[in-house]
Amino acid sequence: MEARLTRRVGAAAAVVALVGVAAEVAAQRPAHNVSLRRAAGYRTANFVVQAPTAELAREIGESAEELRESLAIEWVGQPMPQWSEPCPIQAKVSPALGAGGATTFVFDRGTVFGWEMEVQGSRERVLDSVLPHEITHTVFASYFRQPLPRWADEGACTTVEHRSEIAKQERLLIQFLKTGKGIPFSKMFAMKEYPVDILPLYSQGHSLTQFLIEGHGKQEFLEFLADGMQDENWRRVVQKHYGYDSLYELQNEWLGWVRADRPRLDNRSDAPVQLASANEPITPIRDLSQSSLAKQPSVYAQQLEPAPTPPMASVYSGGKVWR
Template sequence: MEALVTRRRGATAVALLVATTIVAAANAAPPMQNVSFQRAAGYRTKNFIVQAPTAQLAREIGETAEACRESLAIEWVGKPMPNWSQPCPIKAQVSPRLGAGGATTFVFDRGEVHSWEMEVQGSRERVLDSVLPHEVTHTVFASHFRKPLPRWADEGACTTVEHRSEIAKQESMLIDFLHNRQGIPFSAMFAMKEYPQDILPLYAQGHSLTQYLIEKHGKQAFMAFLTDGMSDDNWRRAVQQHYGHENLYALQNDWLGWVKAGRPVLSNPGIDTQPPVTLASASEPVTRTRDLSEQQLPSRSSIYAQQLEGVKPARTASVYGSSTVMRKPAE
């Protein structure tokens, strides 16, 4: 048996994970602090068991998670998911003093997915409109593909459902990374099986490419593309067949042209026109945090800076979470 075990990474702990997202508002308290849930209120839906500070919050989180699970599955896969055999526990810490963050853990085991666990934290608005949609999207993808996705595609797709204010920060960060020669060549990005030491550029670039491909043909076409490419890791063939680009380099250049043009909406009759899931108003963007002592990706020669000449880089205080992927030995 080969299983992939996911575990959240804390401030000092080493993690075992496949699809974990940790987000936190800049200068906020560290995410996922150790707290007791003995006095937490509970609420159960068909697929989630929620522990939260109050009964009202537990109900809001449970119903929001269930609504996200259904609507996001329809958006990405075209139909609702069957109920899980066992519900996913959600532990929620809700306070305006907490940075927004989330972690989802599960096991891939012989074509099945089980042992779901989710933790979310932040203000009520952040939990409902960004953290839950992001984390639930990870469960939709895991349930559909039943094996790990390419890192850029998994995190990129999950980021598209966050609040618009966070997406705007991603877009600004991307320009900064490309100007600073931190762009990841597509030949390297598509080959990534694990997270890099510094995942900031991967998140920003993965989100942007995912959005570009969705703009071209829609979400379900994007899922078909991933299914095809993951079948044999021949991404050059998959890109050519599904999007008409000769190879990854051609896709990279066309995507860069789209970024330089200001990311215009691409007119295509097959595009999904539904906006990202937004379940509550937001006044503060969700941002991610990482250990700033980690080394940056080394500078590399890149065509990005030259091709983006004239596009003004935008500075932002947002930082992202880092994670490590490890595989449990076969038993």
């Protein structure tokens, strides 16, 4: 996922892109069945869809409307008002394409507008992962009306994806933590732009978001973000909303949760699980068996559908990142 913010007088334009896991050759391969030159259109109250076939355009448009309502109710407790202008959705659908998407919009003096969305992937992944992810970005943008911290925006939007996509993030998280690519929370919370190595931010942001939501719920998570964006004193709001005295303490509690097999760890590996921080060594983790988190059902405890992990490759095109 990538969001780039470009400032201009009185406004901020945001580009938010879903980064899927796919081979470079699949993203670059020309395919007549994903061309939009002969795309079919479908119009709903809030979306105008262009897709390879009329049936796909209708299916994507109706799904987008349903997700727009259900995800807004799930996260903020009520549906969003109808937009003044519909959001165009350009859809490329083919089994040869990796899951990915991009959404753009503009913040201007407390308003948000200028929605545009692109989605790509197989029909299944577009409908059950890419579209929910991108629609959740619009819910957060409409609710907060300002850019969110990168880790929280991408992390929360990943929680609504299909289990197979979440499973990929879980496997990548453990890989990153065991190879020194984890991001210390003091650095991650301060990020306003994406790092060069973007995937660790996605995996770690998703895992931390799930950790906070499982322990305290979505409403507390939104209040935590709104409070923190007022002065960016994340140590203060972490203590106020979650009871941790510092980001470092939260970091180690989260690591303990990950070590407790949420997500499932590859216990056959002897590599340590730790963050890439020369100045903040990992401290012993508190016993979670007596904590409230131990009593919470976890999505990570469920049996995830197996999903192959193809070689990682990046394609940079038009200011967006596709993987």
